[in-house]
Amino acid sequence: MEKTLDKLKPGEKGTVKRVTAEGMIRRRLFDMGVTPGAALMMRKAAPFGDPLEITLRGYELSLRRIEAAGVLLEV
Amino acid sequence: MRIALAGNPNCGKTTLFNMLTGSTAHVGNWPGVTVEKKEGVYKLYPDGVKKGEPIRLEILDLPGIYSLSPYTPEEVISRAYILDERPDAVINLVDATSLERGLYLTTQLLETDIPLVVALNMADALAKNGDKLDADMLEKRLGVPVVSISALKGDGLKELMATTYSAVSFAQNGKRTPNSVLFGHADxxxxxxxxxxxxxxxxxxxxxxxxxxxxxxxxxxxxxxxxxxxxxxxxxxxxxxxxxxxxxxxxxxxxxxxxxxxxxxxxxxxxxxxxxxxxxxxxxxxxxxxxxxxxxxxxxxxxxxxxxxxxxxxxxxxxxxxxxxxxxxxxxxxxxRKRDVWELSPSEKVDRILTHKIWSIPIFLLIMFAVFHLTFSENLLFLGVFIPEGSFDNAVFGTDAINAPGVILANALGLLTDWLSGLIGGAMPDGTWYTGLVVDGILGGLFAVLSFIPQIMCLFAFLSILEDSGYMARAAFIMDRLFRKFGLSGRAFLPLLMCFGCSVPAIMASRTLQSDKERRMTIMLSPFLSCGAKMPIWVTFGAIMFAGRYPDLVVYSIYLLGIAVAVLAAIILKRTALKGEAPPFLMELPAYRMPHPRNLVRHVWDKLKHYIIKAATVIIAALIVIWFISSFSFTFRLVEDQSDSIIGIIGRGLAWLFWPLGFGQGADGWKFIVAVLTGLIAKEMVVATMGVFAGMADDPLSLETGELSAAPIAVLIGTLSVPAAFAFMAFNLLSVPCMAAVAAANGELSNKKQTFGAIGFWLGTAYVVAAAVYWIGMYWWISLILLGIAAILITLSKLRSKGIIKLSFGKSKQR
Structure with a gap:
């Protein structure tokens, strides 16, 4: 099933299928290791609901929902 | 021989740099941008024995980066340095605990022809987890030397530097044969x-x-x-x-x-x-x-x-x-790895509490409170409750309560400087102009600058501990949602909070912000959040206005006014001068780590050095000028009455300019204008100046609040109407905080234009808000007119953004 990263619930895992974000955000996502094939897991949302915390490539990454919406996952 | 250190943020680069260069390091800015530039020297002794002439290796610490893409100033600088300046070698520090992300930068550095050595940091931390890292295998597959080190303990540094040195000697014409992981790709x-x-x-x-x-x-x-x-x-x-x-x-x-x-x-x-x-x-x-x-x-x-x-x-x-x-x-x-990738790491376990949905907020507030309490409180841990009144009174450690470390240091320094100025003043002849210059002008200025240092030092020490431990990234994570509404990110929280203590460290802390726009916005908002030096003004006015019946309400209303103006200004700035796409908030949440004392000392000292050099020169010069224009007349004669001095005459001359603000209107109006002007130098001087004008021998600040209402300064302040008094406070609250803050802002902003822009913004906001406060206080119905204008403006801008109407403000092009 396909899902964007911002729709992932805490504890759920997925594999990056495509990065649809554009420009600088796209590049930053790549540089931080969010590339097709990368496995990741949703940890939690911040107390006010945004940003999100995910685990990938052995570290914790925080990103906003709007940025996460540009990452398509296979779950 | 020049060697550049490259690596991700938080990979221990600063620690490695400090270990390698020791006391030889110096910090500056890269030209044109406020990204730190650190340089130092490592002495490499052949055979590892400290004798004979060492080889001097110049080490340059590049800013922490994840990639060599041209998107952030850090990346642009690092790339330009490596490609254009051509260091003799690059040491790429990789945090072994997040190997994949670290090696991503390595794959890019491999493609340059600069000799490259990979240093694997924190391999010892890996071993503790039971993980095993095969450095030899990595070396073979990367095709460049790989050295395991521990930057914190200093392990493997000699081997690293010797390897780097030999990598440079091995390279022909200073070039390494480049390689790319992409050469194995389908394309x-x-x-x-x-x-x-x-x-x-x-x-x-x-x-x-x-x-x-x-x-x-x-x-x-x-x-x-x-x-x-x-x-x-x-x-x-x-x-x-x-x-x-x-x-x-x-x-x-x-x-x-x-x-x-x-x-x-x-x-x-x-x-x-x-x-x-x-x-x-x-x-x-x-x-x-x-x-x-x-x-x-x-x-x-x-x-x-x-x-x-x-x-x-x-x-x-x-x-x-x-x-x-x-x-x-x-x-x-x-x-x-011994552990399953998805298993909770120790750091994540801590985060289950520290970034918890509910608990994170009170914990966060508690930590922030603790930072301020330990820096500014005169009643540490509220122990004063248990100490009976009159039981002890110590100038340094407190009166019937125990002072916080920051206050103790400040008091001790204050005693020392008082003693010194007494000593020097006593040794000089009385009443001559040069005694005035030395004691009041230069020493007064110098000690005023020094008096900030203990508390700045404390704030920076706590800031550094929070940053090193990894909590700061969590604070940004927690607060981001709230701050985004104002065009800021979560990272801006700490600098803005520090403004309530002192604008100078707050402005310097804005360096941790990633985008230039966010940094400018934070600096421009900084004076609105009332700093400690403004407190005496509010306390004095609170004690005197309304016959001293509502001192707390007066102080509270001023703090609220400042916060309201800051929020409004942020919203307006976000839509006008600092418009644009919000920077992405892709941020690593680094693993929690024990802050290291040696790093702490280094960090605090670096910041202090900046402050002392930059702020001191500006403040002392400004104070000498102020002393001169308040002691001499236009004919360069020492004056008895300050109203005849240069600043007194200027104050009178400026009365028309301050007329709309109310406090400049009466016969004594010029005294308040001069007080406001000296306040631009330092806010501590506002009450002192008014004390001088009121003809008080003592500094009004040395009086208890009860005595204030009977002192001559009460008579002077009593000449103001309530709206004018509030306008006076509003102007002091919102205008240029002090010369030290201006110097700090000048250091953090990219150019003079931005600095003057900030000064203009502060003065403009102070003027407009103070005028509004005065006239609304005089004629309440004016607020209705202002509300009406605001409603029209908001409607127009809404309609415009929806494209229903078109407005042009001179900039539109004729077709």
Missing amino acids: AELFQKASKIYESEGVGNAVFRALKAVEGDAGEKKALPEIFGKVRALIDEYEGGKSVSDKEAQGLRVKPMPTVPPIKQMRIRADKFDNISADKIAAYNLDAEIWNEVAADVTDELAADIAGETFITDYEALIADARYKHITGEFSPALK
């Missing part, structure tokens, strides 16, 4: 051909630049447009004739599916082969017949191989993907 042919183009043009770092050109990198296009064009032409040829723009018109950004070789077809997921529609095939620019042929070629075995592959629409994605694929395939096997 290696393209990458190699592109590299050949750059090589044949005699460009240095040909492989790196060629690959950047393939990515369509804007920096490379700008640097060498002709060669860049050749690479683009090569890509077109490689893909089969069509120009890039043609393909973009078809909705295929650059990379269509070529007809041959079949290996490239694998970017389409295997499961899509069966049910792909005819028009999609047309969109991929493929003949249906060939497509079917290719699809048939893809056996089940191959399909399984490529199950993770996806269709990639451009080379930027393709290359980033290929790098990570290579890293996970070739380099990651060097690391044998």
Whole structure:
């Protein structure tokens, strides 16, 4: 099933299928290791609901929902 | 010999740099941007014995980066330094605990022709977890020397530097043969051909630049447009004739599916082969017949191989993907993890509480409170409750309560400077102009600057502990949602909070903000959040206004006014001067770590040095000028009555300018104007100046609040109407905080224009708000008019953004 990263619930895992974000955000996502094939897991949302915390490539990454919406996952 | 240190943020680079360079380090800014530039010297002794002449290795600490893309100032600087300045070698520090992400930068550095050594940091931390890292295997596969070190303990540093030195000696003409992980990729042919183009043009770092050109990198296009064009032409040829723009018109950004070789077809997921529609095939620019042929070629075995592959629409994605694929395939096997990847790390366990949905907020507030309490409180841990009144009174440690460490240090320093000025003043003849200059002007100024230091030092020490431990990133994570509404990110929280203590460290802390816009916004908002030095003004007015009945309400209302103005100003700035896309908030949450005392001392000292050098020169000069213009007349004679001094005459001359603000209107109006003007130098001077004008021998600040209302200063303040008094406070609250803050802002902003912009913004806001406060206080119905105007403006801007009406403000072009 396909899902964007911002729709992932805490504890759920997925594999990056495509990065649809554009420009600088796209590049930053790549540089931080969010590339097709990368496995990741949703940890939690911040107390006010945004940003999100995910685990990938052995570290914790925080990103906003709007940025996460540009990452398509296979779950 | 020049050696550059490159690596991710938080990989221990600063620690390594400090260990290598010791006391030789100095910190500055890169030209034009406020990114720290650190340089120092490492002395390499041959044979490891400290004797004879050492080899001096100049170490330059590049800013922490994840990649060499041209998007952030840090990346641009690092890339320009490596490519244009050509250091003799690069040491790439990689945090072994997040190996994959660290090696991503390594794959890019491999493509340069600068000698490269990879230093694996925190391998000891890995061993503690039971993980095993095979450095030899990594070295073989990377093709450059790999050294395991512990920057914190200083292990392996000699070996690292000796290896680096020999890597430099080994390189011919200072060049290493570049290599790229992309040369093993399905499209290696393209990458190699592109590299050949750059090589044949005699460009240095040909492989790196060629690959950047393939990515369509804007920096490379700008640097060498002709060669860049050749690479683009090569890509077109490689893909089969069509120009890039043609393909973009078809909705295929650059990379269509070529007809041959079949290996490239694998970017389409295997499961899509069966049910792909005819028009999609047309969109991929493929003949249906060939497509079917290719699809048939893809056996089940191959399909399984490529199950993770996806269709990639451009080379930027393709290359980033290929790098990570290579890293996970070739380099990651060097690391044998004991723990399951998804298992909670110790750090995540801590985060279950510290970034908890509910608990994180009170914990966060408690930590912030503790920082301020330990810096500014005169009643540490509220122990004063248990100490009976009159039991002890110590100038340093407190009165009937225990002072916080910050206050104790400040008091001790205050005693010392008082003693020194008494000593020097006593040794000089009384009443001469030069005694005045030395004691009041220079020493007064110098000690005023020094008096800030203990509390700045404390704030920075706590800031540094929070940063080093990894909590700061969590604070940004927690607060981001709230701050985004005002065009800021969560990272701006701490600098803004520090403004309530002192604007100077707050402005300096804005350096941790990533975007230039956010930094400017934070600095511009800083005076509105009332700092400690303004407190005496509010306390004095509170004690005197309304016959001293509502002192707390007066103080409270001023703090609220400041916060309200800050919020409004942020919203307005976000829509006007500092408009634009919010910077992305992709941030690593580093593993929690014990802050190291040595780092702490270094960090605090670096900041203090900045402050002392920058702020002291400006403040002392300003104070000498102030002393001069308040002690001398225009005929350069020492005056008895300050109203005859230069500043007194200027104050009177400016009465018309301050007329709309109310407090400048009466016969004594000029005294308040002069107080406001001296307040631009330092807010501590406002009450002192008024005390002088009121003819008080003592400093009003030395009086208890009860005595204040009976003192001459009460008579002076009593000449103001309530609206005028509030306007006076509002102006002091919102205008230029002090010269030290201006100096700090000048250090953090990128150019003089921005500094003057900030000063203008502060003065303008102070003037407008103070005038509004005064006139609304005088005639309440004015607020209705202002509300009406605001409503019209908001409606207009809403309509405009929806495109219902068009407004032009002079800038629109005539067609």
